[in-house]
Amino acid sequence: MNEFWQTCVRQLEQDLPPQQISAWIRPLVPLAFDEARAVLRVSAPNRFKLDWVRKNFSHQIEQLATAWYERPVQVAFELASHGNGAARGVRAASAPAAATASAEASAAVPPPPASRPPAGASAGAVANAVAEAANDRSRLNTDLTFKNFVTGKANQLARAAALQVAENPGVSYNPLFLYGGVGLGKTHLIHAIGNALVANGTGTRVRYVHADQYVSDVVKAYQRKAFDEFKRYYHSLDLLLIDDIQFFAGKNRTQEEFFYAFEAMVAQRKQIIITSDTYPKELANIDSRLISRFDSGLTVAIEPPELEMRVAILLHKAETEGVSMPEEVAFFIAKHLRSNVRELEGALRKVSAYARFHGREVLTVDVCKDALKDLLSVSNGQITVENIQKTVADFYKIKVADMYSKRRPANIAMPRQVAMYLAKELTQKSLPEIGDLFGGRDHTTVLHAVRKIADARSKQTELNHALHVLEQTLKG
Ligand SMILES: Nc1ncnc2c1ncn2[C@@H]1O[C@H](COP(=O)(O)OP(=O)(O)OP(=O)(O)O)[C@@H](O)[C@H]1O
Secondary structure (H helix, E strand, O other), X not given: OHHHHHHHHHHHHHHOOHHHHHHHHOOOEEEEEEOOOOEEEEEEOOHHHHHHHHHHOHHHHHHHXXXXXXXXXXXXXXXXXXXXXXXXXXXXXXXXXHHOOOOXXXXXXXXXXXXXXXXXXXXXXXXXXXXXHHHHHHOOOOOOOOOOOOOOOOOHHHHHHHHHHHHOOOOOOOOEEEEXXXXXXXXXXXXXXXXXXXXXXXXXXXXXXXHHHHHHHHHHHHHOOOHHHHHHHHHOOOEEEEEOHHHHOOOHHHHHHHHHHHHHHHHOOOEEEEEEOOOHXXXXXXXXXXXXXXXXXXXXXXXXXXXXXXXXXXXXXXHHOOOOOOHHHHHHHHHHXXXXXXXXXXXXXXXXXXXXXXOOOOOOHHHHHHHOHHHHHHHOOOOOHHHHHHHHHHHHOOOHHHHOOOOOOHHHHHHHHHHHHHHHHHOOOOHHHHXXXXXXXXXXXXXXXXXXXXXXXXXXXXXXXXXXXXHHHHHO
């Protein structure tokens, strides 16, 4: 297993910039490989790193492990405990080190105050230790700041609102509700707000929590009958950043607890910032009193970046990672990859690893074409009806098959009509051809859909916004 791990790290070093290797990969410790279940256990030094690595690198590590062991391998991340030999990744002076005896133990328990730095430490070291402890408690990622958040038309409103909240927490917009599709920078922006407040040095108690984690904190508080402690902790925060709130769907007890925390915090002018993949009223299986609270502050969308912004993001990321990228190369990538920033980051990593591996010092369009062959073949070419059907189905979270099916419940019929409207608007296909591609429907059905959506779009702001996002995603 150790041999695998060394090879795995070496391979990741080819694909990822050095900062990411030292921040996320080096602190991981392989614990054991369970032959029977084909599970590789890997520990991370704290909850934040664990969540981040699980979200961003587990796929790559699993692929490497699968290739090494020559069968599908699953990677199970867990928090380092003092006993599992991974403690070297845990900062001795940081508060959570004391609290993370096991993965679960720290979850519902409020982190203790920062422990005293060791005697004899310099003032700078003390400040660093305190800042590190604050960051560990807050689960903030210090790499995600306003400074490295590229702004454009798609996110300028969200960024302005975020800056405003960072300057006047609890006063201006409470809650701030940010919504948008995957990989568009919602998480980045809320960490930036948290980091800005921690950097003020006013001792603001900040906590970033993914909605999934909050749900599991509620479950653990339940199991341990520790609700008072749970409440005291969440209600005592000055800033709560809660990511991907759509994961509260159907979790009634979690919603109830969150409702109390929300009311308590807002009444005391403590700031709450929420992200979601959709705007409040569109959230499914969330209590209506919560939805109305979510909408009571400021709700702002982050939209997919337009071409120039995608170029700016690529150039910025390339520069920070020490990759020299000519503008024409950035334009080439940005023209072909249109959906989100995470996809652009992945492309940049691929291109630079490919260039390094093949000894190509200068990135050219030809290098990109080779390096991104797989990605480009998927996104290449004109807008097709199939592409529209898939994009609309993803957006409304229905099955692509429902685009052709005869089912007619409203949650399917409306997206299908939207897809027909976009097919008419964005492709050269005739009404009968579109009808055929939607499960052999008559051209009058398509015409009806096109007229209906065009009319509704002019009257309903939310629909107009959704269509704008879809058009942007499809056209780039
Ligand atoms: N405007 C931006 N400038 C610089 N980097 C960005 C920008 N927007 C997004 N990113 C980067 O893109 C990646 C994905 O962003 P992030 O995780 O914030 O997306 P998200 O909207 O929270 O997505 P999800 O809903 O999937 O969690 C991150 O590495 C983030 O730093």
